[in-house]
Amino acid sequence: MTKSNTAAVQPAEPAAKNQLFLGTFVHSKALTELEYLHNAAVCVDRSGVIVAVERDCDEVKARATLLPRLGWDEAEVKLVIAKEGQFFFPGFIDTHLHASQYPNVGIFGSSTLLDWLNTYTFPLEASLADPAKARRVYSRVIRKTLAHGTTCAAYYATTDVASTNLLADLCLAAGQRALVGRVCMDQLSPSYYRDSSPESAVAATLASIEHIRRADPTFTLVRPVITPRFAPACSFALMRQLGELAAATQLPVQTHISENRREVALVAELFPPSATGARDASYAALYDAAGLLTPRTILAHAVHLTEPEAALLARRGCAVSHCPCSNSALTSGAARVRWLLDRGIVCGLGTDMSGGFSPSVLEAARHAVLVSRHVAMGVAGGGSRGGDEKAAEKKESESESEEEKERAKLSVEEVLFLATRGGAKVVGLEGKVGGFDVGMEWDAQLIGLTMVDDAGGGGVEDEDGDAGNVDVFGWESWPDRIAKWLYNGDDRNTKRVWVKGRLVHERK
Numbered sequence: 001m002t003k004s005n006t007a008a009v010q011p012a013e014p015a016a017k018n019q020l021f022l023g024t025f026v027h028s029k030a031l032t033e034l035e036y037l038h039n040a041a042v043c044v045d046r047s048g049v050i051v052a053v054e055r056d057c058d059e060v061k062a063r064a065t066l067l068p069r070l071g072w073d074e075a076e077v078k079l080v081i082a083k084e085g086q087f088f089f090p091g092f093i094d095t096h097l098h099a100s101q102y103p104n105v106g107i108f109g110s111s112t113l114l115d116w117l118n119t120y121t122f123p124l125e126a127s128l129a130d131p132a133k134a135r136r137v138y139s140r141v142i143r144k145t146l147a148h149g150t151t152c153a154a155y156y157a158t159t160d161v162a163s164t165n166l167l168a169d170l171c172l173a174a175g176q177r178a179l180v181g182r183v184c185m186d187q188l189s190p191s192y193y194r195d196s197s198p199e200s201a202v203a204a205t206l207a208s209i210e211h212i213r214r215a216d217p218t219f220t221l222v223r224p225v226i227t228p229r230f231a232p233a234c235s236f237a238l239m240r241q242l243g244e245l246a247a248a249t250q251l252p253v254q255t256h257i258s259e260n261r262r263e264v265a266l267v268a269e270l271f272p273p274s275a276t277g278a279r280d281a282s283y284a285a286l287y288d289a290a291g292l293l294t295p296r297t298i299l300a301h302a303v304h305l306t307e308p309e310a311a312l313l314a315r316r317g318c319a320v321s322h323c324p325c326s327n328s329a330l331t332s333g334a335a336r337v338r339w340l341l342d343r344g345i346v347c348g349l350g351t352d353m354s355g356g357f358s359p360s361v362l363e364a365a366r367h368a369v370l371v372s373r374h375v376a377m378g379v380a381g382g383g384s385r386g387g388d389e390k391a392a393e394k395k396e397s398e399s400e401s402e403e404e405k406e407r408a409k410l411s412v413e414e415v416l417f418l419a420t421r422g423g424a425k426v427v428g429l430e431g432k433v434g435g436f437d438v439g440m441e442w443d444a445q446l447i448g449l450t451m452v453d454d455a456g457g458g459g460v461e462d463e464d465g466d467a468g469n470v471d472v473f474g475w476e477s478w479p480d481r482i483a484k485w486l487y488n489g490d491d492r493n494t495k496r497v498w499v500k501g502r503l504v505h506e507r508k
């Protein structure tokens with residue numbers, strides 16, 4: 001068994017004190033609805049669990065009635081107040097990103113998926129077998145994503161077990177919730193970056209699972225995730241063995257599906273149903289034949305799925321990670337999120353660094369809005385479809401009513417749902433994170449927007465000269481403020497971030 005190059009790091013300590021948060025809280029109530037709690041109080045106990053949500057409650061009232069009701073000694077309570085222009089929002093959940101590709105963010109030229117992997121991605125990932133480099137990269141990606149409000153991330157590491165384990169250790173130490181996957185791939189990649197057999201890939205996966213189990217025995221913060229890279233890079237024997245491992249361990253699975261048209265064609269060519277027993281030559285049927293479609297499976301992209309494939313995913317209870325920045329950057333196509341949701345498929349958002357060019361889920365959310373507009377405009381295909389298909393699609397989109405096209409558009413509320421509660425469901429944490437309900441854990445961010453003062457300045461927010469892009473003049477409604485944040489916000493607006501009640505990032 002491969003040893004980690006670090007001693008196991010203990011899980012992050014919970015917050016030392018009970019905490020009282022006061023101010024405005026905004027979270028998703030449903031897919032299309034944000035709830036605004038003004039002058040509210042949220043109490044979070046030492047274990048990081050929300051034990052009370054009280055409306056119309058200022059500090060005086062909280063001290064007089066709320067804290068005594070909870071039996072909390074007020075001297076022992078840490079108080080956090082959102083100021084004017086600030087609000088608490090659930091932490092973001094990035095349902096798909098490659099920690100190992102972080103150094104390449106923004107570097108993709110005009111490549112598309114298959115040449116991008118060979119040119120940019122495999123060499124970088126392979127180089128992270130160097131423990132010092134892995135530590136530098138992984139420490140940075142955790143700090144960077146936390147600074148953007150990502151409280152939970154579904155990470156791909158690399159094929160290297162020691163550095164995969166290090167990523168898990170570093171997440172625990174930093175207090176970031178994470179799914180950490182050791183990447184499996186035994187074909188069609190360079191010889192310097194490939195598992196030598198299905199058995200060695202499974203053994204390496206088990207080694208990483210056992211390491212994470214030792215480091216966080218209850219998987220409270222960090223969980224292993226079984227990670228076949230994608231079908232073209234895995235033999236059917238490997239996919240099947242990983243499917244069996246998923247069944248035996250009940251662990252989550254993450255992989256990619258139908259991202260790019262050439263990839264889809266390659267899958268059909270590499271895996272004829274006669275060789276796999278799949279019901280047809282589709283990508284989804286192949287994964288199903290391997291036992292990889294489970295209610296704990298996260299499938300990134302799903303851009304080019306067919307109707308029967310979507311029905312199969314829905315039947316198996318799989319979730320989709322929509323990665324709009326990546327799909328646009330690599331010219332993969334425009335995923336039809338409304339279409340997926342209409343078919344009962346759970347969706348969340350992924351940055352897919354470094355196919356995606358940004359570590360920010362907020363960026364992914366605004367691109368999800370824009371990509372949905374492209375779907376509405378009938379430019380869903382992208383990539384390399386043939387003439388006949390294009391013509392068929394044109395006809396189809398012309399026959400859709402204006403109303404139907406309009407439905408493809410995602411709203412501000414919807415993409416923020418996908419970034420929080422939707423993502424929580426994708427990673428198996430529904431009811432635990434993603435909102436501010438009693439019984440959920442305090443994974444949250446304090447967002448600050450710049451309140452423009454009478455002289456047209458940015459008040460105290462401007463003191464450091466780096467207050468961000470979001471100016472609020474005071475006449476905006478709360479939905480207007482949220483829209484301004486969605487379209488113009490960045491990490492400068494993310495003032496503080498908590499995971500399970502523990503402060504894990506503070507913008508100085």
Ligand SMILES: Nc1nc2[nH]cnc2c(=O)[nH]1
Nearest residue numbers: 098229230256326352355
């Ligand atoms: N976007 C993306 N797609 C993939 N398909 C297989 N590997 C990858 C990857 O690293 N990124």
Ligand SMILES: [Zn+2]
Nearest residue numbers: 256300352355
């Ligand atoms: Zn990916």
